[in-house]
Amino acid sequence: MTPATWRRRHLMGLLGAAALPAWAQFRVEVTGVGLTQLPIAVVPFRGEAEAPQKLASIVQADLERSGQFRAIDARAGGALDESSRLDVAPWRQAGADMLVVGSIGRLADGRYDVRFRLWDVVRAQDLGGQSYAVTTGDLRLAAHRIADFIYEKLTGEKGVFSTRIAYVTKNGPRYNLWVADADGENAQSALASPEPVISPAWSANGTQLAYVSFESRKPVVYVHEVATGRRRLLANFRGSNSAPAWAPDGRTLAVTLSREGGSQLYTIDAGGGEPRRLLQSSAIDTEPVFAPDGRSIYFTSDRGGSPQIYRVATTGGSPERVTFGGSYNISPTISPDGRHLAFISRVQGQFKLHVMELPSGQPVAITDTIADESPSFAPNGRLIVYATRQNGREALMTTTLDGKIKARLAGQSGDIREPDWGPYQR
Structure with missing residues (x-):
C-alpha cells in the first residue's frame, strides 16, 4: 500500500x-514586502572569498526570510570587518539602519575563526558581536548563529536560524x-x-x-x-x-x-x-x-x-x-x-x-x-x-x-x- x-x-x-531527489540542493527565494521591515546591510566578510561558505549571504538570507528585515546593497562603504572604524555616512545615504561586518580566517589547527559585529547606523552605535572557532562542516551553523544573534538583538525574540x-x-x-x-x-x-x-x-x-x-x-x-x-x-x-x-x-x-x-x-x-x-x-x-x-x-x-x-x-x-x-x-x-x-x-x-x-x-x-x-x-x-x-x-x-x-x-x-x-x- x-x-x-x-x-x-x-x-x-x-x-x-511525495518526492524530491535526495541530491537536490536548496536555494532561498524570498518574496513579499512587509510594512515594518528593518533595512540592514550585511557586508561580505573579509576572507570569505577563500572560504567554503559565503557567510554574509547566508546571514542575509536568514534575516530576509524572517520577514523582519530588508536587505540593503552592502557595497556602499567599501571593505570592512569587525575591527574597522565605521563611517556611518555612506550607509545612511544607502538607506541602511543596521550594518553587519565580519571576517573569516583559517586557524593553525584547520578550523575557521569567524568574527562579526553589528552596528546601529542611525545612532552610530556598536551593538556588539561574537566570535566562533568552527570546523569546515560547522561554517553554515556559525552563519545561522550570527543571524540568531542579530535577530534577537534587534527584535528581542530568539532567532530560529540555527x-x-x-x-x-x-x-x-x-x-x-x-x-x-x-x-x-x-x-x-x-x-x-x-x-x-x-x-x-x-x-x-x-x-x-x-x-x-x-x-x-x-x-x-x-x-x-x-x-x-x-x-x-x-x-x-x-x-x-x-x-x-x-x-x-x-x-x-x-x-x-x-x-x-x-x-x-x-x-x-x-x-x-x-x-x-x-x-x-x-x-x-x-x-x-x-x-x-x-x-x-x-x-x-x-x-x-x-x-x-x-x-x-x-x-x-x-x-x-x-x-x-x-x-x-x-x-x-x-x-x-x-x-x-x-x-x-x-x-x-x-x-x-x-x-x-x-x-x-x-x-x-x-x-x-x-x-x-x-x-x-x-x-x-x-x-x-x-x-x-x-x-x-x-x-x-x-x-x-x-x-x-x-x-x-x-x-x-x-x-x-x-x-x-x-x-x-x-
Whole structure:
C-alpha cells in the first residue's frame, strides 16, 4: 500500500508523501514586502572569498526570510570587518539602519575563526558581536548563529536560524528521512528505506524523531535518535500505527491506532508499553498534536460528518470542536505560545494553509497556492514551514503568520513532503 493510498483512506483525501531527489540542493527565494521591515546591510566578510561558505549571504538570507528585515546593497562603504572604524555616512545615504561586518580566517589547527559585529547606523552605535572557532562542516551553523544573534538583538525574540527541520523525500524506489538546517541546506539522511517513511515528528528536546515506516508492510511507529541513528520500535499493534506526536515533556506520545477497529487516538509512554485510549468514538480520529502546555490535544476527526479540528483534554473527556468555517479542515499545528492554530482547509477543491488566532476563532487563508500540506511552526512561533506545489513543482515554503513574506526552499527537480520544524537545541 502506498503512503498516498493509506493517507487518503485515513484522512479522507489528505495528500500523501511525495518526492524530491535526495541530491537536490536548496536555494532561498524570498518574496513579499512587509510594512515594518528593518533595512540592514550585511557586508561580505573579509576572507570569505577563500572560504567554503559565503557567510554574509547566508546571514542575509536568514534575516530576509524572517520577514523582519530588508536587505540593503552592502557595497556602499567599501571593505570592512569587525575591527574597522565605521563611517556611518555612506550607509545612511544607502538607506541602511543596521550594518553587519565580519571576517573569516583559517586557524593553525584547520578550523575557521569567524568574527562579526553589528552596528546601529542611525545612532552610530556598536551593538556588539561574537566570535566562533568552527570546523569546515560547522561554517553554515556559525552563519545561522550570527543571524540568531542579530535577530534577537534587534527584535528581542530568539532567532530560529540555527534550528533544524525534518522532511521526507522519495528518489526512485528509495525513501529518505532528512534532517537539515532551517533553510533546507546541509541535509543529512537519518534513514533510507525501500519502503515508505512518513509523518516525522521532533521530540521537545530535539534529540529524537518519531516517524511511521512501512517496512513491515504496514504502518509502524519508530523513535529514532538523531545523533546516533539508533532507533526503537514504539508501536506495532494490530492494524495501523500512525501519526506520532510528542508531549512537551517528552515522556509521552499521542498516536493513532486501529487496533480496536477504526482510527482512534491513544497515548503511549515514550519508552513503549501498553497504550491508553483517549476517546471512545466510532469516528475516524487522527493527526494529534499536543498544546504547548501539555494539557490538551488537537486532532482531526470526521465525527461531525466531515473532517474538522477538535480539542480534548489529555485526560480524556468530551472533545470540543475548534474549526467551523468550511467543510474540510485537517492537519492542525499549534504555535509555541498557544495563540495560533495553523491548518489546511479545502476551499473550492484547493488545499490552502490557514492561520487562526484561537482567542478570536477567525481563520485567515495566507497562501495563494492550491496544494498546501503539513504545516509546522518555528519554535519562536513567527514562521510556518509547509509543503506545497508551486509552478508545477513540489517544494518547501516558509511564511510569516500574515502570509506577507514567503521563502521557497526549492530543489532542482522532484518532490518533497512532510516537513516538521525542530525545537531550540537544549
